[in-house]
Amino acid sequence: MMRPIPILALASCLASADVWTDTFRIDRVALPPGVDPQIGGIDTTPDGNLAMCFHRGEIFLYNPGADTWKRFAEGLHEPLGLLAESESSFLVMQRPELTRVADTDGDGVADLYETVFDSFGMTGNYHEFAFGPTRDREGNLYLSLGTASNGAGIRKEVRGRWSEIGLAREHMLNGPGWGKARGRAGRMYARVPYRGWVLKVSPDGRKWQPFASGFRSPEGLGFDKDGRLYVTDNQGDWLGTSKVFHVREGQFHGHPASLVWKEGWTREPLKVPVAELDKMRSPAMGLLPHGELANSPTEPRMIPKGVFGPLGEQMLIGEMNQSNLVRFLPDPVGKVSQGAAIPFLRTGALGRGNHRMTFTPDGSLWIAKTHLSWAGANGLVRVRLKKDAGDFLAIDRVKLLDRGFSLGFTQPVEAGVLQGVKVRRHTYKYHQGYGSPKVDDKEVPCTVTKVSTTTRTCVVKVDDLREGYLYTISLPGVTSTKGNPLLGEKVYYTLAKKRGS
């Protein structure tokens, strides 16, 4: 009570210094009491309500207009994704299976927990999370399976077939011997089917196929407007930094543990020469620099058309460890998918733990948070474009040129504010080790040309373009002709393939 005025003054000063909260309103939503507040999955129902599954297995329905919660189901095992089929039926990806949780007698509470798909293995290792589902235009479902971590062994009883490729099973068991054996197990391992894979399941759950391999901890899946399946993966062994992949059938994305489930595969993945693995792998569509942009990327989710102004139909990717999301602009070169990652909502007001996302018809983005004892947070956050936000400035087009990059802005920008633009490039090691330092990291000369306020574009000319590198374009202090600051002052362009090469 003593000194409210200076505190308020400080708060308002901070608020006006935050370009994100000047444009977006970010609110925390109170959860119902008595619920462990980590949210594993969220989706919007056809009527515009929200369905959420929680850490201990409850499903709650939330009516955002009335601000009311209704308990719908309970008892699921670490559900990490939810897809609403109707107001009363939900597909939930829990650790052991994809389950349809439905109210069949109309009393508003689930009475059916139908196993849709459980044809994958579990060793009981904690890191064997199950992620998804997401759905393609034909209604097929896609889910992804995390590999096990050598932070623990396996349990005596496992579900599914056991792969004999690798350390003998008796040495893989949790217990006093594990400390000695774990070094030989692989940092992450996939000894039951199809850990480290993305699976495709028919709409009725009866048919399924292993779809793509080479994942470590593929936390989120989502389709963009052009039907590309995005899957994220987490920095660690074999991943110098976190990545987002454009996943297509049959591709291998670099983490070798999953190869033991490739048809006809007989070799110990850790004994395959790295150069051979490197040839097999499909490169990432986006490298998300560790410690800068993303440490643990989560779910890709498309912004609906007409929402967030000019950013409609662009892809957002969640992030656990940093107070930001990632906006991804694909820029394919021939058949190679690549593109630009740009920080989005990079503000303390967003917080960490941004795990699952959905939009409601009123244009709100809802972010469900979790941590599972790693860095993260919990609870539910709602993000809206402020009514009085006006025309904000952001980069909405990035295109690789023969010599440099073309950037498109949502608002006119004059050449004078682009004098501070700088470009660096670096790459990462592909190796068994955990993470990677930046390799060959250096500033490359660039010049800004062809600034047009009519087409709202400019060219950042760079002569030194190399395949397999991440180009970081910094645009400090850029404002629109109206004086609006640039939201997202860095563009991280993953150059897998040069144009015309």
Added chain:
Amino acid sequence: MRSLLTLRSAILAMALSPFSLDAQDGKTLFAQHCAACHLPDRQLVGPSLVEVSKLYSAKIDEFLSWCKKPVQKRKAVIQMPPMGHVGDANLKLIHAHIVEASKGLKEVRVKGLDPFYASPSMRKRPQVQRIFMPEAGPAAIAVAVTDDLHYCWDAGECRLRYIWQGDFIDGWAVWRANGNSLARIQGEVLLREEQNPVPFMDLVDSALPRPKFLGYSLVDGLPTFRWRVRGYEVAETIRPTKDGKALTRSFEVKGKFPFALRFKSSDKMSVSTESAGLDENGHLTITLTPRP
């Protein structure tokens, strides 16, 4: 933690045991109406007597109105039910007991106790909870049939693993982190089952058939598990008997299943039949009774 949970079970048992109705001293009234949720020196479901005393020792009127019209104060736990039925005179006796019983005690901060132990979905009976369970496969399901009788069903193997008596599970070790642990059962195992009583393994063929789990449906909160093996679809439901002291276990098999189902008693639980065929509708019900 273990000792505290044992203590908790003891208190619950005490709260449930019959008291003579004319015993109207504060201590007895407290045991009757309050002890299930309130410990002397540490938080359980509700605050400790030390804390209650600190808040209300000198404010008996506020204590009475709180008891009659409580509100939700703590996020992780359920709201106290209104206690108006106890009556002002008895509530005053309870107040005096709280003040007396907490004298000289200090609040003990409990580490490792599940802060959501008492949340509605954790205390619901019956309760179905999928979680990593001891001595079962990784796709296990724990079911609290009553306050006292519980079982573990394995969705990977499609069979009952064990039945226990006491309190339900303590899942905090799993839920507090990333799942690198097992839930603990809070009681004594009465019966373990080593194989599926539906003897599908007897069906002669080269490859061992694996049962396919189809899920479960809930009736009055109790699950009916369904699985399929070799074209036979099996449904299994475990319910409490009317007096709640034993369990019934029903099977329904679709298709003309030619074999008897096999069960085994244990030294702590008897089953009403060790071998039994299904009736013409494919039904069979047995009773599982804890031995005295």
